[in-house]
Amino acid sequence: MKYHIITYGCQMNEHESEKIAGILESLGFEASKSKEQADFILFNTCCVRENAEHKTFGNVGALKKLKDENSSLMVAVCGCMMQQQSVAQKLAETFPFVDLIFGTHNIHTLADMIGDCILNKQRVVSIQEGDLSIHEDVPVTRHSWPLASVNIMYGCNNFCTYCIVPYVRGREKSRSAKEIVQEIQGLKEYREIMLLGQNVNSYNGGGVDFAGLLETICAQTDVPRIRFMTSHPKDLSDRLIDVIASQPRICRHIHLPVQSGSSNILAAMNRGYTREQYLELVRKIRKRIPDIALTTDIIVGFPGETDADFADTMSLLQEVKYDSAFTFVYSRRNGTKAAEMENEVGKAVQKERIMKLVALQNTITEQKNKCYEGKTVRVLAEGISTRDQGHVCGRTGSGKMVNFAGNKDMIGKFFDVEITEGKKTTLFGRITQEQG
Ligand code: SAH
Ligand code: SF4
Ligand code: F3S
Numbered sequence: 564m565k566y567h568i569i570t571y572g573c574q575m576n577e578h579e580s581e582k583i584a585g586i587l588e589s590l591g592f593e594a595s596k597s598k599e600q601a602d603f604i605l606f607n608t609c610c611v612r613e614n615a616e617h618k619t620f621g622n623v624g625a626l627k628k629l630k631d632e633n634s635s636l637m638v639a640v641c642g643c644m645m646q647q648q649s650v651a652q653k654l655a656e657t658f659p660f661v662d663l664i665f666g667t668h669n670i671h672t673l674a675d676m677i678g679d680c681i682l683n684k685q686r687v688v689s690i691q692e693g694d695l696s697i698h699e700d701v702p703v704t705r706h707s708w709p710l711a712s713v714n715i716m717y718g719c720n721n722f723c724t725y726c727i728v729p730y731v732r733g734r735e736k737s738r739s740a741k742e743i744v745q746e747i748q749g750l751k752e753y754r755e756i757m758l759l760g761q762n763v764n765s766y767n768g769g770g771v772d773f774a775g776l777l778e779t780i781c782a783q784t785d786v787p788r789i790r791f792m793t794s795h796p797k798d799l800s801d802r803l804i805d806v807i808a809s810q811p812r813i814c815r816h817i818h819l820p821v822q823s824g825s826s827n828i829l830a831a832m833n834r835g836y837t838r839e840q841y842l843e844l845v846r847k848i849r850k851r852i853p854d855i856a857l858t859t860d861i862i863v864g865f866p867g868e869t870d871a872d873f874a875d876t877m878s879l880l881q882e883v884k885y886d887s888a889f890t891f892v893y894s895r896r897n898g899t900k901a902a903e904m905e906n907e908v909g910k911a912v913q914k915e916r917i918m919k920l921v922a923l924q925n926t927i928t929e930q931k932n933k934c935y936e937g938k939t940v941r942v943l944a945e946g947i948s949t950r951d952q953g954h955v956c957g958r959t960g961s962g963k964m965v966n967f968a969g970n971k972d973m974i975g976k977f978f979d980v981e982i983t984e985g986k987k988t989t990l991f992g993r994i995t996q997e998q999g
Contacts (some may be wrong), residue, residue, distance in 0.1 A: 564604045565595035571619060572609025575759055576642055578712040579670060585702030586673045596833045598629065603637045608644035610727055612894035619644060623658050630660045637680065638662035646731035651690060666690035667732060673700040699742055709754040709945060709975040715776065716760035719755045720793065724833045724900035725865060728761060738767040740776050747784045754943055754975055755788035763791045764798035774792060774803040781810045788943060788960065789976070792818045796844055797835035804816055808852045814960040815852060820860035824879030825872035829866050838875060845883055856886040856961035863920055864893040865911030866904035873916050880923055886925045886931055886961065892917050927988065932985030939995055940965065944973045965990045
């Protein structure tokens, strides 16, 4: 029996698909690269923006043909989108051929759900609400070597007014530092660990804070590189800045979503900081860690966003000069506070603003990439370049993608690379030294 998982959404979802794969492989399933050859197709969904939902409905619908051709094919839909009752119901009604629907809180029961599906030859819908406990004994299958994601916490307590995540993921729960360290100790062949949480800065593993967790990981494991995401600006402590500064194995990169450059909009978003406080934090981080790379998320067209508010976002971008930014048009999510706000921004204005914002950030990113020319950076080779088979690609500690001549035997090793060209999204260079 072969399985194929299609994952939408953030790295948290990607990692949960690795757990789903782990459970399926423990049941004897094998991974299949294509939908056509699979006996079990799963969609792990996202609902953070409306287009994520549209995509899922379109792609699940497109499976009907495969199912008609092969009646024993099993189809499951899971993830954040299914955690919204009305959407799960709509999906179940629209696509009667879907065999299994489950949410984000009960992945650990997947084996039983599949058993029920097969034994009773009927659809299983299993979505659990409320705050459930952490399940530590779920197997994980990773196909991401030399990189590995490790969850340090689940859920979110912040209730940014635009965001659906706290409703579909529940309240914040941290794994114990001991469990996290044990997991990382078991990932010896991996060269880089990404610690995941919706807001890692509020990690609390039985009295250990995030700075303490990083210190423990540095002391008790020997993974060469440690990354984390996401850092909420309101909870980034001085102690955390100190720990990053003093531990060279922690990557010089903080993803620090600002969302807006206007204090009015930040208040309406319930972000818990003003423009000035954010800029002060950026100054503090850069003073203590001068080579830090900063990236961000920005939303334009939030309800009530005026031209002046948007101008504040543009000027903040100019001031901070992020290494890169993920930019989004506000998407109304039912059930959130912002969905009740009346002064929505029209589509045309939203479009105009996102285009201006993207153009500005592209210019800044390009300028920053140009600055790398002539410099030598340490890169972890991650894979063969998709564009040129004779090249490998990998990232710097600051998160920049670098492309250089090489072959698959180099994957998983570190190299010093002299940058010859800094382009829009990628740096190009040549190896000066292998670091192993
Ligand atoms: N916990 C993380 C990631 C949340 S989702 C954080 O707080 O940064 C990733 C990004 O999606 C958010 O940072 C935000 O910029 C964007 N986003 C979330 N809800 C959105 C919505 N309703 N419309 C548009 N963008 C949204
Ligand atoms: Fe959503 Fe805000 Fe939580 Fe991030 S911190 S997941 S944006 S509510
Ligand atoms: Fe992630 Fe989307 Fe869920 S961004 S937490 S998969 S709603």
